[in-house]
Amino acid sequence: MIVLTASGTGGHVYPAIAVAQYLKEKEFSFLIEQGRVSQSILDRHQYDYEAFPIFRKKLWSYFVGFFKAFFYFRNHNVQYVYSFGGYVTIPIVLAACFCRIPVMLFEQNTIPGRANRLLSRCVSKICLSFQESEKYFNKKAIVGGNPIRSVYLSDSVVDSLLSLSWKLGKRCLVFGGSQGASSLNSFIESHYEWFESQGVSLIHIMGEASYRDVYADQPQIICDSASGVKRVIVPYIDDMKRLYEWADYVVSRAGATSVSELMVYRKPALLIPYPHAVDNHQYYNACAFVDLGFGIMALQDEVSKSVLKNLFQFELNIDSEDVARFHGWKDLVS
Structure with missing residues (x-):
């Protein structure tokens, strides 16, 4: 099973959906935060997800998120975690690393987000959208582009x-x-x-x-x-x-x-x-x-x-x- 985790905005969750579309028949699920637009986006795309009560300015919620993610990983056969940035990914990626699950970060911007910069020390690979981002990371970083959806919702x-x-x-x-x-x-x-x-x-x-x-x-x-x-x-x-x-x-x-x-x-x-x-x-x-x-x-x-x-x-x-x-x-x- 593959887990995709992303913060609550479209800029974070749409690249995750692009990867999910590419994975097609492989088993995967999303771990996201409660009460953000990412929930409605995933609902409209009909993807399964778990929404954790993680809030940017409430430190205690990061501990809650860590333990929820830890027990999720213990109860599911997760082989890999793909993380697409934002503060919600911090406790989830740390829990994955604690469980020794390989993690790959995706960085969408030329100036990396603070969560990805923090987490880069404990992950297996980092996929960058732009060559200008390489100086912020170590040799784990590869310029591979920002995933774009192959299928859009009917409109x-x-x-x-x-x-x-x-x-x-x-x-x-x-x-x-x-x-x-x-x-x-x-x-x-x-x-x-x-x-x-x-x-x-x-x-x-x-x-x-x-x-x-x-x-x-x-x-x-x-x-x-x-x-x-x-x-x-x-x-x-x-x-x-x-x-x-x-x-x-x-x-x-x-x-x-x-x-x-x-x-x-x-x-x-x-x-x-x-x-x-x-x-x-x-x-x-x-x-x-x-x-x-x-x-x-x-x-x-x-x-x-x-x-x-x-x-x-x-x-x-x-x-x-x-x-x-x-x-x-x-x-x-x-």
Whole structure:
């Protein structure tokens, strides 16, 4: 049996789901924390899990988590643990090490999370998304990419979007990550007509909270009877794969999962790092993305029409060897 453990955000749990999809018929289970979005994500993907009462600022809960994980490992034939970062993984990985179960860490960002840095001393292998992370770890670290799901949830909204009669011209997808991004949304909203003037069709994923504040539950499809659909605004999308395939260009934050998806689907992008991310890791994710030749970057207060024009003139300049490394994680978990 294989155990996958991840903290409660989509950025941690989606790579774990990608590995679960790759494992297919092998027996596995998830160990996660109670009360976080990871529970609903795993429910929707119909995966079994155990949710432990581990809380970031309550030290006693780490001891509870350690003993719960310890007895879980004693009562199950666990051969390997794959850990995807976040504070919840600390007691679970330590319990696995105590039980002498091999552990592999997955690090999604260029600047490693604090939990992974702490746990790196007692694990068997570390799979990195970016070469820039190697300096934080020892020789156990291998650049293998950030696992990306091969199968996304079915999505009737995407079915509807792709069935529309879109205006001819360039297509741009805009999103701010699973939680949306208010400042990015505001900039894009104020430039809707500019996109139209440039002949660029737009799908703008606002995030559920921002969408409700502006549009309630009303669908937003802007079209011209003569030329077709010019712009669609939606709150959330499950099946991002088909929207990446629809888009010519992408504007987004620089979260690890978004960056990895853009690289796997080879989409030129403008990345706007979230300025308040822990250790400013989104900025360094964006720098690595740009260095690999996938797109351009602008800080939040630097975004302008000229920056967008640069995006629409950008051409990919990537090395096939770099792309191949993004799939190296598959060899590590096989």
